[in-house]
Amino acid sequence: MLAKEMPMCLELAFRPPPGMRFVGTELAVAAYIFNIAGHPTKCLYEDSHVDGSRLRLWSLRPGCELYDDVLNMVVGMCTGPNSDNSKCT
Numbered sequence: 224m225l226a227k228e229m230p231m232c233l234e235l236a237f238r239p240p241p242g243m244r245f246v247g248t249e250l251a252v253a254a255y256i257f258n259i260a261g262h263p264t265k266c267l268y269e270d271s272h273v274d275g276s277r278l279r280l281w282s283l284r285p286g287c288e289l290y291d292d293v294l295n296m297v298v299g300m301c302t303g304p305n306s307d308n309s310k311c312t
Contacts, residue, residue, distance in 0.1 A: 224250060234259045237284045256280050270296055 226239035229250065235257045239245075245253065256267060261277050268275030273292040282290045283297070 236281055240285060257284070268296065268300070270299070272296075 224245045226241055226243040226245075229239060229245070233254050235254065236259050237257060239253070255261070256277060263278040263281075264276050266275050267277055267280060273279070273296045275296060279290060279293050282288060282293050
């Protein structure tokens with residue numbers, strides 16, 4: 224699904240830029256993380272080295288300051304022992 228096809232009923236903290244594609248469960252994951260109705264301090268990813276709250280993950284939005292620990296967390300999710308590396312390329 225292209226970003227322009229994303230349902231407007233999803234109340235997200237941002238709308239994806241044109242040309243962004245969502246494959247498989249990516250739309251559901253994005254809607255869960257960037258849902259403006261979600262509690263900002265809710266922990267969405269548990270890691271002893273990083274705050275995996277919704278608010279911290281919102282730093283992944285276009286135009287926002289990106290926190291190093293959040294970027295490291297995403298890289299760890301893509302390269303860790305339980306990752307499906309094909310989804311992170």
